[in-house]
Amino acid sequence: MAVETPVTAGTSSPPVPRPERRGARRRGAAGWLFILPFLLVFAAFLVAPLVYAGYLSLWTKGLATGTTFAGIDNYTRAFSDPSFRKGLWFVLRFSLVVIPLQIIVALVAALLLDEITGRLARFSRLTIFLPYAIPAVLGALMWGFLYSPSFGPIEQIASFFDVRAPFLLSQGNVYYGLLNVVTWQWSGYYMIIIYAALKGIDSSIYEAARIDGASARQIAVRVKVPMVGSALALILVFSLIGTLQFFSEPQILRPIANGSITPDFTPNIYAYELAFNYAQFNYASAISFALGFVVFVAVAIFMFVTRKRGSLFT
């Protein structure tokens, strides 16, 4: 791409001496060299595995039959597989609640932190961000302990009042238990993104609003929120993709959830289980691609719906 610019420039202007064109080409080559390390890693660890998984998904392997060519059979099977559908329905249902929840928490925190200054603000900013700095696995383990009916503080506080606390990983509660873990983990990160966007707004706009008689609340809702709209859209896409690929937290909490987190709990856990426990790498690849397709469609729909705002990726 870097090569093209000088060439087109050359055609529109009077004859260009040859040496310069050659120089441009060489500059292009240097550009490629600069991105070569990234390109190699990208090709080796993203493109190649994807192509290989795509290839695997076109075959099928039975314990008794060996490997045979399947074409798109694995895909038709995936979309009619109750386990895959159930997992998909769960992550969609989960997204509908967790994404707005995270964004509201992050937005409120960012707006508040934007208003206050001083040591308290710095301290609050750090503590709200802290959960994101904790690796997801450790966070999940920690919540596993907090939820524990024998050791967890929730149960201990409840027993102080002589009641039994609900087990937040039981089949009926696991949705809320996970909702809490994920919101805790990610809100801080989204808060930082919104906060950074807020800091980028020219303060003369606030001054103008104040002169027009806007209250602090009106400035927040009518001026600040619309102006960080592109950051909000970005967060939405991030969390949509992340939630549809939900894996780490339920996988870590599985051993202590008394069976309420099943092997087909989310599509990613299902794919993992198929590949590494049932040795069905072919079908697992198809499930992964099917999930990728769903994520793609979900993001495309979102972009279409928000296209009028036009602030993201344009």
Added chain:
Amino acid sequence: MRFRTTLSLMAPVVLALGLAACGGGDDSSGGGTAAKPTNCTNKIVHEDAKRVLVWAWYPNMAKVVDNFNNQHTDVQVCWTNAGQGQPEYAKFQTAISAKKGAPDVIMLEADQLVGFEIQDALVDLAPYGASSVRQNFSDGAWKDVSQGDKVFAAPVDGGPMALIYRTDVFAKYGIKTPPKTWDEYAADAKKVKDAGGPVFGDFGSNVPAVTTALMIQKGAQPFVYDLADKKNITIKLDDQNTKDVLDYWGNLSKQGLVGKEDQFTTDYIAGMVGGKYATYVSAAWAPGYLTGAGVGNGKDKGKFAVAPLPQWDTNSPVSVNWGGSAFAVTSQTSDKAAAAKVALGLYADDASLADGWKTQTIFPLNQNVLKSDEFLNAKIEFFNGQTVNKDIYVPAENAYKGAVYSPFTVYYYAQLQAQISKINQGQTTGSQAATDLHNQIVQYAKTQGFTVQ
């Protein structure tokens, strides 16, 4: 000048590629005995001897490996604990699919063998001296590791099941003799609960092997499968016996007479320590694992005892098994003879076996131990000096007839686990769970290319 810039830009890339190539070389040699496996958990006594990479999770494995390495100069064990049960199988399964990365010798439970045999992942030990240890084992134990004339693993320990119970809970709620039948078990459970006592046992979803054993005890025969007839399998999970057992435990769970917690979790162990469960339906190796987790120490010391497993019909008692493991040689090994020597010789010496049964981490299958006076008359500390080997476990082991497993045990267990979890949540009944489970497993077997009878 420009040329040199290009070169210096290229240099790191070339270097990186070179390093990657080295890394690849190291990886591919890690699996076999061709190169020496490094980072062993244990110390290698004889540096220049051939090394055999072993995966195993016995709690006293460090001692066992040292015993082997001290006694052998030609071959040395390099041991790694790759996880207990399912996590290890998942790693092994991945290595089989990748066609590299498997150890030379692997510890497997009897119910997993056929699933790996069908993938040609294990080596037949018959040409490598399996017959030399044959006389050490009973017919049943040998049958569990063989397919016809082929021997796919060397047995180490078995898991005869019995009823472990807490004497303090039984005494407090007036249960004078441990239940002999499952009806008595349910009645006692009710008695304890009505008196405000703890739950009587546990119907954990994560030990489907226990539930399967209890189904077999009632007379169920979930699978009929013979590797010689590779494509045909008989599946029967919706018979009355299976339904009865699942209904029985489902009802106990529904009435709150047994717990619904998964076993071996921190919460469960804490419950065992605190006397939250009056009984524990488990295998002979369980006390070793419980002791290791801190059960039976301090004020719980001597509070446990064991009785024979309750029966459905005391006139024709049935003995069942949970777990018990063997050492198999993987087909990825580069030196089958050396690996077979380890598989047949590891955990087979007197010192290791004695350490294993004294700490109750194994119930040995070696007849020399089973028949020794020391073993039979041992007063076991965990059970407050009860002579459990002579009274409970050896009779149970002798009555055990062996079992037949499917080639997709991992999948079957996962589905049974999901059904138990549903039963515990009150979303299905035992009978319905049996029917659903049957249909799922039949469906799965068909997609795997089996002809289901």
